[in-house]
Every structure is written in C-alpha cells, then in structure tokens.
Amino acid sequence: MRLPEHLELLVSDEPVMDLYAHGPWRVPDGLYDEIRGRIDAFVADPRCAPLTTGQHGMMKNPAPLIAAELISVLAYLPGAGAVYSGPFTKLYHELFGRFMSTPLDPKKLGSWSGLAGEFRPFEWLEDCRDQELALTLARESLGVFEGLEPFERRRQAIAELYGDPPDGDWLGLSAERRRDLWTAKADDGVLDALPELHGPIGYLEWVCSGLLPVHEHLREIAPHGEDADQLLVHLLLQAGKSQVPAELAVVLTEDRYAELLGRFEDRRGSFKADAWSVDEWAWLARGLGAGAIDVCRGWLDMAVRFTAAVQGLPGVPARPDPVWVPVAGFEEDVRRLFTPRRRIVNPLAAGLGTGLSTGGSRPRGGARTRVKVETDLVGQPEVVAALEEIASGPGPVRLMIVGPDGTGKRDAAQEIVRLVQRHGLADPPLWLAGDFFAAKEVSAATVHLHNDARDSAGVRLMVIDGLDDMSKDDRSGEAILEQLHRALDVHDDLHVVALCEPGGDDRIREVNPGLALRFQVARTRPFTAEGYAELFNRAVQQRGARAHKRALTAAGQLLVGTPPVRNLRNARLAQRLADIVVESVRERTEPGEELVVKRPDVPASFDSPGADPMAELEALTGLGSVKQEIELLVAGAKATKMRRDAGVPVPA
Structure with missing residues (x-):
C-alpha cells in the first residue's frame, strides 16, 4: 500500500x-x-x-x-x-x-x-x-x-x-x-475561512453539510451498517449528550429531527461508547485498505467538529470532551499500514510466479496473472519477482535494485530494458552514474537531470547506477534526489531503475523519504555455493569448455569462501576463476581435443591481487559515521582522478 x-x-x-x-x-x-x-x-x-x-x-x-x-x-x-x-x-x-x-x-x-x-x-x-x-x-x-x-x-x-x-x-x-x-x-470571504463566525447554529449546519455526505460516500467505498441518522445519534451519545439538541431541528428537516428523537431514545439505553469507537475504528481501517484515506481524514475531522459544536450548545463550540471518535487508532493504522517496509519474497511464490504484486508504482486494480520471465539471473528471487511484475503490466517502471556489487544488478537492468522495449520504449537506455554529477554545482546537476528525465519520458529506460552515491555529494546530492522526485511526479511515463549498494535504500529514505516511496525495492544477495557453481559453469562454457559436476561443486565451495578484492567480487570472482582454470586445462589438452574441467583442475585457493581495505573496513562492526566519511573521501578522490585522466581541470 x-x-x-x-x-x-x-x-x-x-x-x-x-x-x-x-x-x-x-x-x-x-x-x-x-x-x-x-x-x-x-x-x-x-x-x-x-x-x-x-x-x-x-x-x-x-x-x-x-x-x-x-x-x-x-x-x-x-x-x-x-x-x-x-x-x-x-x-x-x-x-x-x-x-x-x-x-x-x-x-x-x-x-x-x-x-x-x-x-x-x-x-x-x-x-x-x-x-x-x-x-x-x-x-x-x-x-x-x-x-x-x-x-x-x-x-x-x-x-x-x-x-x-x-x-x-x-x-x-x-x-x-x-x-x-x-x-x-x-464578509463572505472571511466567513468562508472562519465558518464558526456564522454562530453556533450556523457552524453546526456547516459541519453537518460536510459530515453527512462524506459518511455516505465512505459507506459506498467500505460498506458499513451505520446510516447518516444513526451516525448523528451515536455522535451525540459519545459526546455525552442526554438529549438531542433542538438546534439540530434547524439544521435538519422537522420530520428528520422527529425521527432522530425516536432513534435517540431507542439507542440511549444500550449504547456503549467504547464499543462504538472500536467499530468505527475498524470501519475506517477498511476505508484505508480501499484507498480512501482522504475521505477517512475528512470524516474524522467533521465528526470531532460535530462533537465540539453540540457540546458547546447553545453557545459556541467547546473543546471536545468526552470524545470517542477514533482519531488515535486511525493514525496508528496509517503508520502501521503505510510505513515503507522491506519486501520479503516467499521462495515458493517466486518459484511458481504467483506472488502478490506489491510494487509501489505498478497499476492497481483486479487480479492479474504474472508473466513468467526467462532470465539468466542466478539466485536472486526478489529481482526475478520484480521482473515478472514489470512484464505483467503497462505501468511505469520505478524499481530500486539494492545489493552488493557483482550480484547481477546491471544484468537485471538489461533484462528490464528488453522488457520495456516490448511495451514500445524502443530507444537504447540512458545510463547515468554518480560520477556524472560529482561536485557539480546544484543548478548544473539539477538541470542535467531535468533534461535527461524530460528526454527519456515515454522513449527509453533511465538507469541510474549509484543513486545512493549521488545522494552523498555534499554540494548537490539532496538537490539531485529532489529533482528526480519532481521528475517522477511530472512524467507519468518516465521509467527509472536505480542501482544502489547495500543500505542505499535507507540512505535515499533518510535524505528524501518522498522519493523512496516512489520506488519498489528489490534486493540482490551474495551467492550460495550452488549459485557460484552455476556462475562458474556458465563462465567455463563461455570459454569453450565444459566441467564435471564434482568440479562445479568444488568451484562453488571455493568461491563462497573467497574474500572479495575491491570490485572483484561475487560473479566477477567466478569469471576470474574460470580464466585461471580453463587456461590451465588448455595447456594440458592436446590441440583439437575437448576442453574438460575436472575436479583436480579446481585449485584449493586462487591468488587475488591483494587485500581490499574497503572490504576490511566494511567488515568492522559499527563505526557507521566513520565508514560514511571514508566512503565520501574515497568517492571524491576517484572523481578527481577521473577528471584529471580526462583532462578536465580539477579545482584546488
């Protein structure tokens, strides 16, 4: 929701x-x-x-x-x-x-x-x-x-x-x-802004003119046995009134007021304010579930105003006390139902392709059959479920893929490119990276993103690689995120995939919670031994060889225990191991013979270029603020080097 x-x-x-x-x-x-x-x-x-x-x-x-x-x-x-x-x-x-x-x-x-x-x-x-x-x-x-x-x-x-x-x-x-x-x-303009200046009866009439229609409208959205007249009786009773105020005869017709008197007498002896409040609370929760939060808020506002108005009669409205209108419970439900949560994919649903659609930007409505998607992704059920959801409907793609480097985030983005091209976005995707905006002035960064979003809407998929890194830019990070938020609001046909490192979605939510709500989040995860075995098998086949099952098992176990080195991690480690193993097999194989990787060909360990200080830092417990500062320094140094290598002037 x-x-x-x-x-x-x-x-x-x-x-x-x-x-x-x-x-x-x-x-x-x-x-x-x-x-x-x-x-x-x-x-x-x-x-x-x-x-x-x-x-x-x-x-x-x-x-x-x-x-x-x-x-x-x-x-x-x-x-x-x-x-x-x-x-x-x-x-x-x-x-x-x-x-x-x-x-x-x-x-x-x-x-x-x-x-x-x-x-x-x-x-x-x-x-x-x-x-x-x-x-x-x-x-x-x-x-x-x-x-x-x-x-x-x-x-x-x-x-x-x-x-x-x-x-x-x-x-x-x-x-x-x-x-x-x-x-x-x-005058009329002042009275329109300050309706209580109409006087006690005038204000009561103004409240009822909003309360009664909104009650019936909400009943149409979420069926409820309490009609408008019953509502008035219940509101009077929960307000502690022992009689129906005569002023309501001015607001209602005489016949309706007379009927209200009878209903009030019939209900007064059995009415329990706490039970009524719980019943209304549950009804409002159903209204929330049906997408009528604005109607529910209007109902609550008018119900409390009615309470204040009748408690003050014959004088001006009083501070509502007692009041059993379930405002507190409603607000608790809003936070409980709408606070963004991590999406957890049931492996059974992912395997069958029948999970519920929970994407924030996908179209709502009746039930929809999820389309099975053929994908080369390995061991990423959340992303596969998101791909199937994208393939199932025409709504705009607003997906944030969060996970470690080398777990298929960019491969997933390429899969999405193919899916949206089937829906008419024929142009090649636009890839943006954090380095494009590093240390830019706010105006330059936001204009750049504004133009990219305008030119991509309805034409191509926009892939933002490292949105969380962009948000860390001291100069323009917050402005970039707000500009993206505006672009998603303005362009209903803008398709965006954002790629982030682990925790990147939390960073986006911290800087711009409104933007975070615009994205469905799918997480990638490190590979298991079985996943590594599959990746190694594919890499071996790409190099013109094949591998025995025991060799694949050994490779998977080796890779799952191999520490990463900078961005040489996850799937890239499998590629690196395949290079070493296939080259070794090629050296011992006669020309023209099939290249076959056997269990002894898989080493017990394989050399890496050296220790990765960033990986060691990430492995430390705590030190969140220190890690963030070091990441900012490293990102700035990388951006400076890229500019210098490209011949771009670097500020002192």
Whole structure:
C-alpha cells in the first residue's frame, strides 16, 4: 500500500504539522526560531513592555499582555474542534516555552488535539484600556504567525476582519458583545475561512453539510451498517449528550429531527461508547485498505467538529470532551499500514510466479496473472519477482535494485530494458552514474537531470547506477534526489531503475523519504555455493569448455569462501576463476581435443591481487559515521582522478 503524494509526510521522520483540514506540512528548518524571535521582539517593544497581567493560567505571572494575546490567537487558528495531529500543547511550548509557568510533561501529552477554537478578539489586550493601541498591536502581532502554512488562510482572514473595526467604543464591552460586533463585520470571504463566525447554529449546519455526505460516500467505498441518522445519534451519545439538541431541528428537516428523537431514545439505553469507537475504528481501517484515506481524514475531522459544536450548545463550540471518535487508532493504522517496509519474497511464490504484486508504482486494480520471465539471473528471487511484475503490466517502471556489487544488478537492468522495449520504449537506455554529477554545482546537476528525465519520458529506460552515491555529494546530492522526485511526479511515463549498494535504500529514505516511496525495492544477495557453481559453469562454457559436476561443486565451495578484492567480487570472482582454470586445462589438452574441467583442475585457493581495505573496513562492526566519511573521501578522490585522466581541470 502506498500513500498519495500529498500525504507521504505522514510516515516520514520530518518535522510535520498536520491539521486535517489542510493536510500534513513540513515545518521549514529555522521557522520556529524565527517566530520565537518575532514574539520576543514584540514583548520587548516599548509599547508592549509595560503591559502585563497577573491572571494568566499558563504563563508565569506577571505575564506579557501581548504574549497572552498571541496565545489566544494561536488557539483560534486551527478552527473550532478541528483535528490537529499531535499535542497542540507542544506547539504552545515550542513558541512560548520561556514564558510558561510549568515545563512540558511528555507523559501528559495526547496523540492528537481538538481545541474549542473560540473567537475571543482582544481577550487580553482589553486590559491596556487604549482601544487604538490595542487594535494596532493586534493587527501587527498577527504577522508573528506568518509562515505557518496550515493556519495561513485563517490568519489572513482575521487580518482582513481587523482591518475594518466596528464603530464606537467596543474595547470596553463584554467579551461576548465585543465578539458579536466584530463577527457582524465579517464578509463572505472571511466567513468562508472562519465558518464558526456564522454562530453556533450556523457552524453546526456547516459541519453537518460536510459530515453527512462524506459518511455516505465512505459507506459506498467500505460498506458499513451505520446510516447518516444513526451516525448523528451515536455522535451525540459519545459526546455525552442526554438529549438531542433542538438546534439540530434547524439544521435538519422537522420530520428528520422527529425521527432522530425516536432513534435517540431507542439507542440511549444500550449504547456503549467504547464499543462504538472500536467499530468505527475498524470501519475506517477498511476505508484505508480501499484507498480512501482522504475521505477517512475528512470524516474524522467533521465528526470531532460535530462533537465540539453540540457540546458547546447553545453557545459556541467547546473543546471536545468526552470524545470517542477514533482519531488515535486511525493514525496508528496509517503508520502501521503505510510505513515503507522491506519486501520479503516467499521462495515458493517466486518459484511458481504467483506472488502478490506489491510494487509501489505498478497499476492497481483486479487480479492479474504474472508473466513468467526467462532470465539468466542466478539466485536472486526478489529481482526475478520484480521482473515478472514489470512484464505483467503497462505501468511505469520505478524499481530500486539494492545489493552488493557483482550480484547481477546491471544484468537485471538489461533484462528490464528488453522488457520495456516490448511495451514500445524502443530507444537504447540512458545510463547515468554518480560520477556524472560529482561536485557539480546544484543548478548544473539539477538541470542535467531535468533534461535527461524530460528526454527519456515515454522513449527509453533511465538507469541510474549509484543513486545512493549521488545522494552523498555534499554540494548537490539532496538537490539531485529532489529533482528526480519532481521528475517522477511530472512524467507519468518516465521509467527509472536505480542501482544502489547495500543500505542505499535507507540512505535515499533518510535524505528524501518522498522519493523512496516512489520506488519498489528489490534486493540482490551474495551467492550460495550452488549459485557460484552455476556462475562458474556458465563462465567455463563461455570459454569453450565444459566441467564435471564434482568440479562445479568444488568451484562453488571455493568461491563462497573467497574474500572479495575491491570490485572483484561475487560473479566477477567466478569469471576470474574460470580464466585461471580453463587456461590451465588448455595447456594440458592436446590441440583439437575437448576442453574438460575436472575436479583436480579446481585449485584449493586462487591468488587475488591483494587485500581490499574497503572490504576490511566494511567488515568492522559499527563505526557507521566513520565508514560514511571514508566512503565520501574515497568517492571524491576517484572523481578527481577521473577528471584529471580526462583532462578536465580539477579545482584546488
């Protein structure tokens, strides 16, 4: 299963703000520091410095009046009862922690939040007793939260509302009267962004106009026995209501409201909130499985808003409590179902060619018969399964092959070239390597990749040999990965195979988790003795000889215990051994006679050019960061040598 692109941040390790009404948003690095700086500047402003309060329940008293007002504004920005993933208290402390009376206690934090979101204009600034100053500070202070994208539309709506104040002395009025005066000034654009300003009944109507259709739509996707009216009854009961609010008669028709009264009485005695919550949780999980995550999130947001609205009646929405809407369970399911996992191929399924299709970029739909693929790959069931999947459908190839050098990654890429050519991509493949981009400026590297992707879309397979090595480039590595991510989004017909060393997929996921989700991963693995025997047999035949079975067995056992030397490893070791053995057999064989490799022809060991320091380093336990730094130094030295050998100027 795979998330839609706009929700991929939900299973990433990035700092994310997720207001359901907006969607997950990656918090830019340094933004919170910038906002804290704006807050401090306002607190120190000569107009604000003398203004304090000794009655704030969250901050150390005396508390800066402007900071108290900003906290009130921040609490309103999400919306009345809007679902915010994660504890909103943490955001308070992130921005205002130095003013708080008690430190943040992680043990008391919930997994999600739903605030009352009550519009309380000038709640604290009224204490300054200067209406003009209060209005000026309120307008200016709204800029403190600029940059928090999920709240931006509502922030701008408040700014627009504050731009046209009511007439007369409104600052000295009661909070309720002052709120009503300001609300009356809201035009349609402001009300569209701040629907709770419609008033308690208007907001309840707005919530129901979204909740009821989305409920029926989700029932069509994932069948569920609870119709829309039953949902309203259950939401009222889980919200702790003992009666059906009369305000619902305005939202619904009179006949429907009367029917709702009867249903409520019939259900009230037997309703168990915890059992209902578990049932809804299971239904939402089925919706996730059916690909309706956006619909599920909309349902949850509106269900919690409904809870807040009815609990606040006849007044404005309240902070939802109690609330049994299964937001926490749903979020747990999202992480459990959509977090990228390693793919493990069942050897039985691989042998029969009937495994399930799990490729991230392959088309979804009904059952599909997997096409059997004839391949020369040895001992690589995950890659063979991926080849069969590619051969089975017309979807774009987005495959990352991860494994040690010499295990058939490039051979597999050539197999894919032949498969996609059958689907109309007749041009020769484009091969890109990390050395093409080494130490390039960001603009040059991204333009190069942009042009290659544009020219390859729908025409040829693009093979990126060493995508993980590209990502390590200090100058342009992250930009290259992001450009590839954009190219895959823009070009639906772009076929890409990325080849990586062991752990390369983890490196890609660390640098650009969104790109990692675009690829299906297939892993190659070192050869067994039987695999080496087969590789040796093929190499012997390529040299015009044949081998006895005992010779093949001995060769396999020799190769499996032979340490690699730099890039002389795996299948290349079999080629090297075949060179030595066949040459020896040729020397003792009379001209014109068949070359036959026998058991004694296979040496007990065969010489290698010398020790491989990189292999020895890789064999050491731990030292991850040291290994990475050494790999970067070696890669840079190789790139410099290649440039020098090619006559390209090398920077000092």
